[in-house]
Amino acid sequence: MNTAIENEVDPGLPNENQLRSQGIREQRMLLSLATPAFLMIVAIILIPVGWLFYLSFIGGDGQFSLEHYRKMIEYKSYARVFVTTFQVSILTTLLCILIGYPLAYFLAMLPQRLAGFFMLAVLLPFWTSLLVRTYAWLVLLQKNGILNDFAISAGLWETPIKLVHNMTGTLIGMAHIMLPFLVLPLYGSMRKIERDMMHAAANLGASPIQSFWKIYFPLSLSGMVAGSLIVFVLCLGFYVTPAVLGGGRVVMVATQITAILENQFNWGAASALGVVLLVATIVILYLAGRFLKLDAALFGKH
Amino acid sequence: MRWWQKPASDTQITHGNRLWLYVLAAIIMLLLVIPTFIVIPMSFSDSQYLEFPPSHWSDRWYIVYLESPKWMRATVTSLQVGVLTMLVATPVGTMAAYALFVSGHRAARAIFVFLITPMIVPVILIAIGTFYAYGRVGLNNTITGLVMAHTVLAAPLVMIVITSALRSYDLDQERVARSLGATRVRAFFAITLPQIKFSIVTAALLSFLTSFDEVIIAIFVSGGSNATLTKHMFAALRDFIDPTIAAISTIMILVSTTLLLATQFIGSRQK
Numbered sequence: 352m353n354t355a356i357e358n359e360v361d362p363g364l365p366n367e368n369q370l371r372s373q374g375i376r377e378q379r380m381l382l383s384l385a386t387p388a389f390l391m392i393v394a395i396i397l398i399p400v401g402w403l404f405y406l407s408f409i410g411g412d413g414q415f416s417l418e419h420y421r422k423m424i425e426y427k428s429y430a431r432v433f434v435t436t437f438q439v440s441i442l443t444t445l446l447c448i449l450i451g452y453p454l455a456y457f458l459a460m461l462p463q464r465l466a467g468f469f470m471l472a473v474l475l476p477f478w479t480s481l482l483v484r485t486y487a488w489l490v491l492l493q494k495n496g497i498l499n500d501f502a503i504s505a506g507l508w509e510t511p512i513k514l515v516h517n518m519t520g521t522l523i524g525m526a527h528i529m530l531p532f533l534v535l536p537l538y539g540s541m542r543k544i545e546r547d548m549m550h551a552a553a554n555l556g557a558s559p560i561q562s563f564w565k566i567y568f569p570l571s572l573s574g575m576v577a578g579s580l581i582v583f584v585l586c587l588g589f590y591v592t593p594a595v596l597g598g599g600r601v602v603m604v605a606t607q608i609t610a611i612l613e614n615q616f617n618w619g620a621a622s623a624l625g626v627v628l629l630v631a632t633i634v635i636l637y638l639a640g641r642f643l644k645l646d647a648a649l650f651g652k653h
Numbered sequence: 654m655r656w657w658q659k660p661a662s663d664t665q666i667t668h669g670n671r672l673w674l675y676v677l678a679a680i681i682m683l684l685l686v687i688p689t690f691i692v693i694p695m696s697f698s699d700s701q702y703l704e705f706p707p708s709h710w711s712d713r714w715y716i717v718y719l720e721s722p723k724w725m726r727a728t729v730t731s732l733q734v735g736v737l738t739m740l741v742a743t744p745v746g747t748m749a750a751y752a753l754f755v756s757g758h759r760a761a762r763a764i765f766v767f768l769i770t771p772m773i774v775p776v777i778l779i780a781i782g783t784f785y786a787y788g789r790v791g792l793n794n795t796i797t798g799l800v801m802a803h804t805v806l807a808a809p810l811v812m813i814v815i816t817s818a819l820r821s822y823d824l825d826q827e828r829v830a831r832s833l834g835a836t837r838v839r840a841f842f843a844i845t846l847p848q849i850k851f852s853i854v855t856a857a858l859l860s861f862l863t864s865f866d867e868v869i870i871a872i873f874v875s876g877g878s879n880a881t882l883t884k885h886m887f888a889a890l891r892d893f894i895d896p897t898i899a900a901i902s903t904i905m906i907l908v909s910t911t912l913l914l915a916t917q918f919i920g921s922r923q924k
């Protein structure tokens with residue numbers, strides 16, 4: 352049918368050519384509106400990160416070398432940093448799923464208006480500065496902080512437990528900060544689940560538990576995976592919370608990068624670590640993008 | 654029948670059976686909210702040590718904050734950078750989102766993905782990268798440098814907000830205006846803009862907050878008399894627990910809560 356229409360119009364007509372070039376000109380004009388944003392990304396992201404990429408391949412003698420990358424494989428201290436980073440990221444993601452799934456499920460079951468109200472419990476922390484929240488956890492978890500006081504007076508433990516400046520404190524703080532990134536996409540995907548499916552399952556004789564695991568859970572998986580992925584990737588490059596709540600004992604990649612810059616002023620080594628972090632992030636997102644439809648979850652974040 | 658009299662789920666579970674979920678969700682929500690707001694009562698404590706509940710109330714930490722030239726200077730810088738970021742990121746992001754949404758060019762999608770890369774690149778990398786590049790061109794410790802870096806973080810958020818607003822807006826209205834003789838620019842300002850203005854305000858508030866709360870880039874790129882509030886706070890947190898931070902935190906919570914409630918209010922008016 353298309354060809355029939357095309358045949359009717361003589362492509363040689365000057366009028367049509369004019370219209371087409373006018374259309375192209377207009378499209379170009381429109382696209383030029385995106386130029387400022389484009390140039391800023393080139394200036395602030397592309398050039399600086401490209402520069403770091405270049406620096407990571409320059410050795411101590413100013414020549415091309417792979418020494419920074421070789422050190423990463425050879426030195427035990429680097430291996431420890433990578434292990435810690437993955438450990439913290441995976442544990443935080445698991446904690447978020449464990450805490451976030453019931454919460455998102457609870458919200459998705461409520462009538463829209465009530466859900467909107469209770470959603471404030473997720474949004475208020477989300478909008479509050481993460482520095483403020485990290486500080487709050489530092490105060491709560493201290494040796495003579497509220498949590499220890501409370502637990503001791505409740506008889507849970509007798510002497511104050513060290514809850515902060517270690518892995519425990521880091522994980523608690525990170526989970527608190529990352530939770531909204533999991534709950535929001537998960538809640539979105541749960542709201543999209545057709546209620547009729549659950550009716551049908553119940554009608555066909557499935558017990559509530561059966562219909563949850565056979566119907567609801569698999570349908571909510573896409574949101575959960577997308578949310579977990581965002582949390583995991585954000586954790587990989589996280590700096591503030593591990594630096595404050597880890598108290599120097601939880602050294603992740605970002606912490607290590609700043610330490611290298613502060614102590615040795617070694618741009619090559621710091622850049623190489625940064626490049627590894629970026630490549631890991633891109634590879635994870637790319638692999639995930641191939642298997643999942645990430646767009647909706649990532650772009651619908653706010 | 655009100656909702657609590659109905660079965661709680663489509664599989665005929667009663668609310669009584671669901672009690673465990675309600676209790677669990679309540680605990681989780683408390684755990685989310687309490688640590689966010691606990692610093693507010695603590696900031697009014699008279700003690701050197703942060704205690705809860707405070708044994709004596711006082712506003713001394715607010716006075717320490719208000720009388721400290723260092724904190725005041727940092728507050729002014731943070732506000733300045735936040736407002737400038739908002740003023741740059743909102744039009745830049747809106748223009749890009751509009752252009753890519755309306756043009757229908759085949760490269761539009763790829764450009765969109767490129768323009769939101771700042772959301773994917775780890776911030777620590779942007780921080781050290783700009784720190785290094787700024788060192789070459791003398792932009793470190795300047796307001797301009799910080800605003801540029803924060804704009805790049807905020808613009809993708811603006812683009813996402815505006816794109817989703819355009820999606821629910823009927824672009825044919827603009828076409829009608831143009832067929833009646835309005836220029837493209839006039840059609841945008843007279844027809845489209847008034848209908849997406851609430852989203853633009855939301856996007857602007859979001860970009861202000863992105864800059865105001867940003868820590869990592871500020872640690873590297875800001876300094877001297879142009880150091881931000883977050884940079885000083887971070888330095889203070891690493892060293893010791895200063896109750897002044899509780900007072901400043903309270904003010905920051907107040908700012909972000911007000912802005913969040915404003916966007917919620919705007920959102921409800923938009924519907």
